[in-house]
Amino acid sequence: MAEEKKVEDRWLLVEPIKIGLLGMEWRKFERELRMAFDEGIERNLIDRRYEFIFEDNAGLPQNTAHGGIQGFHRLCDAGCVAVIGANYTDSAIPLVEHANARKVPIVSMCGTDQFHGEYCFRVGNGDVGDEPALIASWLKRQGHKTVAVVSPASPIGEEYFFFLRQECRRLGISIAAVQSVNLKSVDLAGTFAKLRDANADALCWLGYGGLVVSGDVRRGLEEIGWDPPRIMSTAFMQYIWGFDQLEGWVGIDQWCPENPRMHLFHERFKARYGEDPWMWPNAIPGLAYDMAAIVVEGIHRAPIISGPGVKKGMERIRWMPAVTGGPNTHISSGPYDHQMFKGDWLHYGLVKGGKLEFAGLFEATDDY
Structure with missing residues (x-):
């Protein structure tokens, strides 16, 4: 003692x-x-x-x-x-x-x-560079040849879109339309209608998570009756505040079972x-x-x-x-x-039936 x-x-x-x-x-x-x-x-x-x-x-x-x-x-x-x-x-x-x-x-x-x-x-x-690579890979593997994009008007908005454009070009995916949003965007139905009218195969959300949590994203899609195949950046991790707001979305996640x-x-x-x-x-x-x-x-x-x-x-x-x-x-x-995460540190999730499902790790396409 x-x-x-x-x-x-x-x-x-x-x-x-x-x-x-x-x-x-x-x-x-x-x-x-x-x-x-x-x-x-x-x-x-x-x-x-x-x-x-x-x-x-x-x-x-x-x-x-x-x-x-x-x-x-x-x-x-x-x-x-x-x-x-x-x-x-x-x-x-x-x-x-x-x-x-x-x-x-x-x-x-x-x-x-x-x-x-x-x-x-x-x-x-x-990561604004890694996420678009996973998004483009998912689009390619799902057979989508065109995508409509929601891009944030933010310090990382241009960075996000640069990498998405780069990866889509690499995999032969055309960007059919782009619409910008900010935290005060109120007419998401109008934004989504313009993207829908571009007749893209899928929708990509690079925008703010706050617009997801508020329910504005889901209401905007429901208002125009649009239910496209869709994928989201790590804003997807806002599912913790309400899975119902992300029903049908695939997204980039980091919580892996x-x-x-x-x-x-x-x-x-x-x-x-x-x-x-x-x-x-x-x-x-x-x-x-x-x-x-x-x-x-x-x-x-x-x-x-x-x-x-x-x-x-x-x-x-x-x-x-x-x-x-x-x-x-x-x-x-x-x-x-000094980018310290290595390996499969980003992966895919899916909200289906009000629940989170693990949707797989990154898979290379035949084009790589």
Whole structure:
């Protein structure tokens, strides 16, 4: 007992590692983050205490880019050696130069190539380049030769459409019509009517998830009586707020029942906290855990516990199994490779009869 008391005293005397959490969403997923760090301590990956410092203002889209930048600097000034967050594309892009200047790594679930820099790491909740590749592959394998597209008027709208156009051109699929939407789009029935009149074989939604959650997408299709074969970007993961809003849609997902790591995460979470994670079943709880686990592994591999040291430690991660995505999803990095998800980290889902069905992993077409 006396020896245990000495160990505890030494533990408490050592200053904790400070980790910044940038974004109001982390209040909801704090348990997933803590679980990764607590397991890191239990597995002797971390040999000192940790402290989370919350900064709710990550900037756009809820607030301003300036507010997000100031929030990030406050975390750096508090001594954080890594920051988890800035998860929206809009909030992540303005932070690139600041992360590089402060030499504090950010791990974000944003999905844009514009979040690219020496201290910027991505484990995307989707990806504006990868998703169109899966969408085009699905269209090709379903025999669709033309597609009508809804594209968002947003910072990633042009990026999304560029990659979709590129992949469709590669696979010989024609884009029959394109319509843009924004968060205030009110006449979705009129938008869908224009796309329907283009006589495309299928419909592709690259637009906002908020218009799905609100019911506007389903109402717009029902109003004009249009029920085409249809596929959606990772906005599809809004199914957690109401499967009825996505009836008949195929979409890009990251919650895969064939991933054993996902089931193990769920079991450990319930054993630790006595209930399901918030938003379960959905990819975000597991993704939050993966993001925190990356920082834990980065600290374990760091030559020194500092911003540059943790950055180097994260670049040394190889073949780390992931909770997110399909059974072969793993996390790896390198000095010039900060897109950390590898393997089948995106796959297809389908909402049918008010329930989510797993609709398969990516399959190459004969054209590749």
